Amino acid sequence: MTAVALGARADRGVARRRQRWLRALVVAALTVLAVVFVYPLVWLLSASFKPRAEIFDNRLLPRTPTLENYLTVWDAAPLGLWLANTLVVTALAATTVTLSSALVAWGFAHYRFRGRGPLFGLVLATMMLPGAVTLIPTYLIWHQLGFVGTTVPLWAGNLFGSAFYIFLLRQFFLRLPREPFEAARLDGASEWTLFWRIAVPLCRPALVLTFLFEAQASWTDLMRPLVYLQDTATFTVPRGLKAVIDQFGPGGESQWEVVVTASVITTVPMILLFFAGQRYFVQGIATTGSKG
CATH class of the missing domain: 1.10.3720.10 (MetI-like)
Known part of the structure; x- marks a missing residue:
């Protein structure tokens, strides 16, 4: 009985580890997709605070932010x-x-x-x-x-x-x-x-x-x-x-x-x-x- 219980416990441990890895992969994939979809909006918002010469510098934080636009x-x-x-x-x-x-x-x-x-x-x-x-x-x-x-x-x-x-x-x-x-x-x-x-x-x-x-x-x-x-x-x-x-x-x-x-x-x-x-x-x- 002890060997059977230990085997069942080991199987549950393996299942939990697999579940954690699967959850981590899902979270990582969702994070990558979120970044891909959110980046254009963040870039657009950042560009609206940049002067003309810095619009396409791909910096998310404007070097010289301005409200003039x-x-x-x-x-x-x-x-x-x-x-x-x-x-x-x-x-x-x-x-x-x-x-x-x-x-x-x-x-x-x-x-x-x-x-x-x-x-x-x-x-x-x-x-x-x-x-x-x-x-x-x-x-x-x-x-x-x-x-x-x-x-x-x-x-x-x-x-x-x-x-x-x-x-x-x-x-x-x-x-x-x-x-x-x-x-x-x-x-x-x-x-x-x-x-x-x-x-x-x-x-x-x-x-x-x-x-x-x-x-x-x-x-x-x-x-x-x-x-x-x-x-x-x-x-x-x-x-x-x-x-x-x-x-x-x-x-x-x-x-x-x-x-x-x-x-x-x-x-x-x-x-x-x-x-x-x-x-x-x-x-x-x-x-x-x-x-x-």
């Missing part, structure tokens, strides 16, 4: 106006697509009707269409409505939902038990009450996840602003950065300190948004299932 940026471009425009467009785009997609997803997940499967497949099939295919027809529609040159085309299309978000939210709705909804229906609750008072609170992480995804996509969208916006007073951040690069980048005055500083200013809001919604982001990813 930030003053120059605010004088050279209406960044405040562009940030306000982008904030409005992002809020409208994320809110409308979250609500509209949730309504459609709820219909596909909760109600049983003939043709539900083929119709849902048709919705998913729209994701196969590249954006370039629908760009011209969509432009012609907005032109006929008189909205070209305004920010309306940047968010109003989200009133009709998004196939990806419909799929995402439907998978979450399918995980909800039907008993609370049936009990509420027997108590006289309306269909809207079932959705708004029961389904929405239960799927809050998935809704926040949808909002964050669309907020990031809208904040960084350059294609549609390039197509629809012509006046600098209506520019969003990506369109404004394009103008800054054209003026101060390689095709202009080559003032890279202005370009990197403008990039830092416009990147910070997305970082803050991610940290504010990080808990919901992780929870939404973890709880969005594959049922159905």
Whole structure:
């Protein structure tokens, strides 16, 4: 018995050592990946405090730090106006697509009707269409409505939902038990009450996840602003950065300190948004299932 116990103890010791080595390798790999992904942001932040002659010296700590770049940026471009425009467009785009997609997803997940499967497949099939295919027809529609040159085309299309978000939210709705909804229906609750008072609170992480995804996509969208916006007073951040690069980048005055500083200013809001919604982001990813 003693030999058997000693052998089992030795095996456990070997298993623990292997586990420690494996954990150390995982931590080392994650550390390397974190450095790779964080380095460009750190370099950008550092470069924004450097004078023009030191921008590309690859030093993470500026030799002669200065705040002059930030003053120059605010004088050279209406960044405040562009940030306000982008904030409005992002809020409208994320809110409308979250609500509209949730309504459609709820219909596909909760109600049983003939043709539900083929119709849902048709919705998913729209994701196969590249954006370039629908760009011209969509432009012609907005032109006929008189909205070209305004920010309306940047968010109003989200009133009709998004196939990806419909799929995402439907998978979450399918995980909800039907008993609370049936009990509420027997108590006289309306269909809207079932959705708004029961389904929405239960799927809050998935809704926040949808909002964050669309907020990031809208904040960084350059294609549609390039197509629809012509006046600098209506520019969003990506369109404004394009103008800054054209003026101060390689095709202009080559003032890279202005370009990197403008990039830092416009990147910070997305970082803050991610940290504010990080808990919901992780929870939404973890709880969005594959049922159905």
